[in-house]
Amino acid sequence: MKHIILTGSASGFGLKAVKTLALQGHTVYATMRNVKWLSGANAKVAKELKEWATENNAKVEVVEMDVASTASVNSAVAEIAKKSGGRIDVLINNAGVTYYGLGEALTIEQTEQMYQVNTLGPERTMKAVLPYMHAQKDGLIINVTSVQSRNLIPSLSTYNGTKAALDAVSVGYHYELKSAGIDVVTIQPGAYQTTDITNKSIVGKNEVVQAQYGDDAMAFKRALLQYFVPTPESGDPQEVADAMLKLVEQPKGERPLWTIVGGGPMAEKFQAMNQAIKEIVEFNINILPQLFPAQ
Incomplete structure (x- = not known):
């Protein structure tokens, strides 16, 4: 059984994944912000998760991060390593923030916040756990990006950028760390309206700029927000937690670089884009050492 760090465990995909992984016997370090009892925003969910773990004889540790x-x-990683005896088998970078609306309506500070959580956050956690994985010569990092790293539609421009950046970083790490015995892969989820993704999204502080935009831009924004209203046909976010479990339990070296979950009618096109990127990257990996051999 594996020792797993999972970020963004307070809700959505993360909370479902904690329970899914723990019920299979894995030890899950469920990280989240603000877990201090009574005063923290996530104190209630942390308490409930601990109670659930006790009731289900599951190995879950809630850690502030x-x-x-x-x-x-x-x-947090040092604390987890102390609890695990120095073993960190899996890191799942799931924490993220969203924004639906005109990119200009975000202040630069809000844009920076999105990149801090969605892009730089995973870089921080990867750099923190990699020394342990190198010592083991083994490990798995799963970065949760999005089909929006391929589906670059308006009214999600900044969010698209943060996820596309993380996806690109993941590709580089995937090939860089392969020979070190460490797998780096991504999950690209589609839209799951029944999560709290819309309720927790950032509200632009500069929305006065909307008055300068044409009807086309505002109509698309309204349609996009309507698309994220849950319906009986909305996908089940448990699918993403199940994809995480499948990757965790697959043999090293056999895990796909990208796993699309709930990609909708464009999933085949997203997969084709992924395949084209893979072919380009592997062409360069193969040809450059031949063109510039070691002296």
Whole structure:
């Protein structure tokens, strides 16, 4: 059984994944912000998760971590390593924030916040756990990106950028770390309206700019927000938790670089884009050492 760090465990995909993984016998370090009892925003969910673990004889440890803070990440990983005897088998970078609307309506500070959580946060956690994985010559990192790293539609421009950046970083790490015995892969989820993704999204502080935009831009924004209203046909976010479990339990070296979950009618096109990127990257990996051999 594996020791797994999972970020963004307070809700959505993360909370379902904690329970899914723990019920299979894995030890899950469920990280989240603000878990201090009574005063923290996630104190209630942390308490309920601990109670659930006790009731189900599951191995779950709730650990305070803010992925936007290097000090917080390093402190949390050190605490987890102490609890696990220095063993960290899996890191799942799931924490994220969203924004639906015009990119200009975000202040630069809000844009920075999104990149801090969605892009730099996973970089922080990867750099914190990799020394342990190198010592083991073994490990798995799963970065939760999005089909929006391929589906670059308006009214999600900043979010698209954060996820596309993480997806690109993941590709580089995947090939860089392969010979070190460490797998780096991504999950690209589609839209799951029954999560709390919309309720927790950022509200632009500069929305006055909307008055300068044409009807086409505003009509698309309204349609996009309507698309995220849950319906009886909405997908089940448990599918993403199940995809995480499948990757965790697959043999090393056999895990696909990308796993699309709930990609909708465009899933085949997203997969074709992934395949094209893979072919380009592997062409360069094969040809460059031949063109510039070691002296």
